[in-house]
Amino acid sequence: MQTPATFADLALAPTLRAGLEALGYTALTPVQAQALPAILAGRDLVAQAPTGSGKTAAFGLGLLQRIDTTIGGTQALVLCPTRELADQVGKQLRKLATGIANLKLSVLCGGIPLAPQLASLAHPPQVVVGTPGRVLELVQKDALDLRGVRALVLDEADRMLDMGFDEPIRALVKRTPKDRQTLLFSATFPDAIRTLATAMLREPVEISVDGGAQPATIETHFFEAEPARRAPQLAALLLQFNPASTVVFCNMRKDTEEVMGSLAHYGFDALALHGDMEQREREEVLVRFSNRSCNVLVASDVAARGLDIDDIGAVVNFELPTDVDTYLHRIGRTGRAGRNGLALSLVAPNERNRAALVEARLLEQGGAPIRFERIAALDGKPRGVPQATMATLRIDAGRTDKLRPGDIVGALTGETGLHKDAIGKIDVYPTRSYVAIARAQADRALERLRAGRIKGRRVRLHRL
Structure with a gap:
């Protein structure tokens, strides 16, 4: 059977074409080309595929194809590790389902009040996306x-x-019924995953998309770290390479706040992202990083799972992770969508054994041996630290207030006289919205919006 090249080559329901057109999808990514024929045929699937490979559209089209909106009850369940990833998956599935009338999709995650979710389930959704803990809690109730x-x-x-x-x-x-279709996607394939697949899937089709290996577009550097001066060494790296946006990975969540504070001291627009943050805090951090109001994000591995941004300029390992797959997964977040990427790692003497494991994997894949470089730690506060190009305004109104991105653009260009080129990414949530404004014009835009109206009404605004 010939591998399909475009979505037009697949036997997709006509109702799914509208979603593909809305998203501008035409050509299949490798994971979609390999997975979709089996998924659409009703087969179980085990897929090794990294974040950013197009897997959401692959399983999304498959499960939406099987939904019957004429009957009630939950017909599809997607389990994700984090709230952020579940939100992203939910958003993409809603876009793919644009042409499906009367479809209800619910995102059910922990960290937010249970009562509204219980109320929303009075009319069961056909599609549920959520985290395992909260979904199980709702099932048990x-x-x-x-x-x-x-x-x-x-x-x-x-x-x-x-x-x-x-x-x-x-x-x-x-x-769930034993005759369900089960699709398992994983960036790595440790023994625990194979055990899980054996227990839950029936004669699955297995595919693998090369994404664990270091992409050729990523330039990597390893630096000798001084444990007591690692933070000023990190600041020196950011100044030397000057990436437009950077994710700095820490192994411990407590370190994310300390590293962020050190970078802020040096004048960087840095924010931390870790699992102890409240949902709104996490959302706002991700919004500000994705809209260029913050150019350095200091994150733990688990918290960063929901981060899906194609143009991250650099990834920095503040310290090497304890396993090679995590290292490869981290650096795979840069160098996407045909862009060049940059991966920088600070390696202390007691981490050389970890570096040796990374080197062994790279050599297996035809890469070069690791060559350690030196970087002098910053001494004092530097000048000319690059600033974020945008600033974020938060509007205390959202989808429940019938607010749309066009309403925000209209208010900014009308009420404030702001040129549309000064307006960046707009994110609209149920009760609040965020808009990126060119940094130099953010205060003026905020002042004039406060004096005016959005969609005919006054709203509370804040600069983050």
Whole structure:
């Protein structure tokens, strides 16, 4: 059978064409070309595929194809490791489902109040996207019935197991029909994933998309770290390479705040992202990083799983992770979509054994041996630290207020006289919205918006 090259080559329902057109999808990515024929044929699937490979559209089209909106009950369940990833998956599935009338999709995650989710389940959604813990909690409260599930997706299964979701996943699977279709996606394939696949899937098709290996477009550097001066060395690296946007990975969540504080001291627009933050805090950090109001994000591995931005200029390992797959997954966040990437690693003497494992994997894949470089730590506060190009305004109104991005653009260009080129990314949530404004014009825009109206009404605004 010939491998399809475009979505037009697939036997997709006409209702899915509208979503593909809305997203501008025509050519298939490698994971879509390999996975979709099997998924559409109803086969179980195990896919090794990294973040950013197009896997959401692959499983999304498959499960939406099987939805029957003429009957009630939950027919598809997608489990994700984090709230951020679940939100992103939910948004993309809604776009893919643009042409499907009367489809209800709910995102059910922990970290937000349970009562609104319980109320929303009075009319069961056909599609549920959520984190294992919260979905299981709702099932155990008899608020969610999984007996009608036709398709089950385990997205980023390796991270769900890393986060301790093994038992909740198994408990949920037992609540679904045995003849369901199961799709498992994982960036890495440790033994625990193979055990999970054996227990839950029936004669699955196995595919692998090369993404764990270091892409050729990523330039890598390893630097000798002085443990006591690692933070000023990090600042020196950012000044020397001057990437437009950077994700700095820390192994411990407590380190993210300390490193962020050190970078802020040197004058960088840095924010931290870790698992102890409240949902709104996490959302606002991700919004500000993605809209260029912050140019350095200091993150833990788990918190960064929901980060899906194609043009990250550089990834920095503040310290090397304890396993090679995590290293490869980290650096795979730069150099996407045909752009060149940059990966910088600070390696202390007690981390040389980790570096040796990374080097062995790279050599297996035809790469070069690691050559350690030196970087002098900053001494004092530097001049000319690059600033973020944008600033973010938060508007305390959103989708529930019928606010749309066009309303915000209209208010900014009309009420404030701001040129549309000064307006960046706009994110609209149920009760609040965020808009990026060119940094030099943000205060003026805020002042004039406060004096005026958006969509005929006054709203509260804040500069973040």
